[in-house]
Amino acid sequence: MAFILERGSMEHIHWYPGHIAKAEKKLKEQINIVDVIIEVLDARIPFSSSYPNIKKLINEKPRLILLNKSDLASPEQTLKWQKIIKEKTDCPVLATSSNDNKDLSKILNKIAELGQPKIISLIKKGMLPRAVRVMVIGMPNVGKSSIINKLIKKTKAKTGAKAGVTREQQWVRINPKVDLLDTPGIIPFKQDDQKIAYKLAFVDSIGEHAYDTEAVAENFINTVNEFYPELIKNYYGLDTEEVSINEIALKRNWIIQGGRADLKRCAQNILNDFRQGRLGKLTLDNAE
Numbered sequence: 001m002a003f004i005l006e007r008g009s010m011e012h013i014h015w016y017p018g019h020i021a022k023a024e025k026k027l028k029e030q031i032n033i034v035d036v037i038i039e040v041l042d043a044r045i046p047f048s049s050s051y052p053n054i055k056k057l058i059n060e061k062p063r064l065i066l067l068n069k070s071d072l073a074s075p076e077q078t079l080k081w082q083k084i085i086k087e088k089t090d091c092p093v094l095a096t097s098s099n100d101n102k103d104l105s106k107i108l109n110k111i112a113e114l115g116q117p118k119i120i121s122l123i124k125k126g127m128l129p130r131a132v133r134v135m136v137i138g139m140p141n142v143g144k145s146s147i148i149n150k151l152i153k154k155t156k157a158k159t160g161a162k163a164g165v166t167r168e169q170q171w172v173r174i175n176p177k178v179d180l181l182d183t184p185g186i187i188p189f190k191q192d193d194q195k196i197a198y199k200l201a202f203v204d205s206i207g208e209h210a211y212d213t214e215a216v217a218e219n220f221i222n223t224v225n226e227f228y229p230e231l232i233k234n235y236y237g238l239d240t241e242e243v244s245i246n247e248i249a250l251k252r253n254w255i256i257q258g259g260r261a262d263l264k265r266c267a268q269n270i271l272n273d274f275r276q277g278r279l280g281k282l283t284l285d286n287a288e
């Protein structure tokens with residue numbers, strides 16, 4: 001059953017406590033067995049797709065932060081966010097995108113570097129050196145699997161499952177210095193800030209069953225208007241003062257019985273236009 005977060009006009013995005021406890025337990029088990037964490041954020045909402053308690057969740061393990069889907073975000077904002085996050089977290093931050101392999105060696109170098117202290121401490125304890133163990137974590141749909149696939153691409157050699165890991169998880173040797181867990185850790189959606197919840201809905205990080213598409217699209221329009229004032233108006237060719245789903249649907253001639261605007265269809269289309277980058281390279285968390 002859905003858990004409604006807020007009473008009143010904004011009770012549109014829900015979350016499910018039962019699923020969350022299970023997901024968190026699994027995530028913690030995975031985190032326990034790795035040396036380095038790759039945290040994937042959505043470059044269009046670097047703040048809203050981050051997890052506030054990340055340090056505690058990952059037990060202060062070294063972390064590489066990726067601003068993924070940077071091909072869909074404002075390049076200027078991405079640069080600013082890289083700087084801000086680096087300063088705030090003291091972690092290396094790279095901008096990545098699934099259709100670009102240039103960042104691969106940078107990612108691998110950083111992982112090896114971040115894992116080095118752990119390997120040195122193992123050697124000091126008289127153990128044999130081994131590859132750095134790394135896993136990818138992040139909110140739903142930020143591109144975790146795409147990054148794993150990109151890292152694995154060249155090397156299909158899987159090493160055996162290790163104790164403490166469920167059987168479906170495998171280590172993949174990426175290079176002599178790096179072993180990657182082939183299953184990503186999903187940070188479950190648990191958000192009581194509706195503003196952030198909306199932004200996660202914009203980027204399709206929340207299942208559609210948890211929200212009202214029209215409310216999310218309406219909020220999306222308002223959010224874009226805040227950051228890019230004329231964009232929606234220009235893209236949909238509106239000549240009205242009011243910028244709303246209703247106006248866009250009428251403009252596109254999406255009408256249902258009774259001559260009313262087909263708001264549902266229009267809302268879905270607006271969100272798709274954004275998600276597929278048709279509205280341009282937009283960042284909806286402001287770095288300034």
Ligand SMILES: Nc1nc2c(ncn2[C@@H]2O[C@H](COP(=O)(O)OP(=O)(O)OP(=O)(O)O)[C@@H](O)[C@H]2O)c(=O)[nH]1
Pocket residue numbers: 068069070071072096097098099138139140141142143144145146147184186
């Ligand atoms: N434009 C763009 N699309 C991307 C990028 N990375 C991933 N995608 C797309 O985003 C969607 C989600 O990517 P996944 O790699 O499945 O994301 P995920 O984090 O594993 O998602 P879940 O397993 O659902 O949590 C897919 O349609 C990808 O093709 C990127 O850098 N740029």
Ligand SMILES: [Mg+2]
Pocket residue numbers: 144145146184
């Ligand atoms: Mg995935």
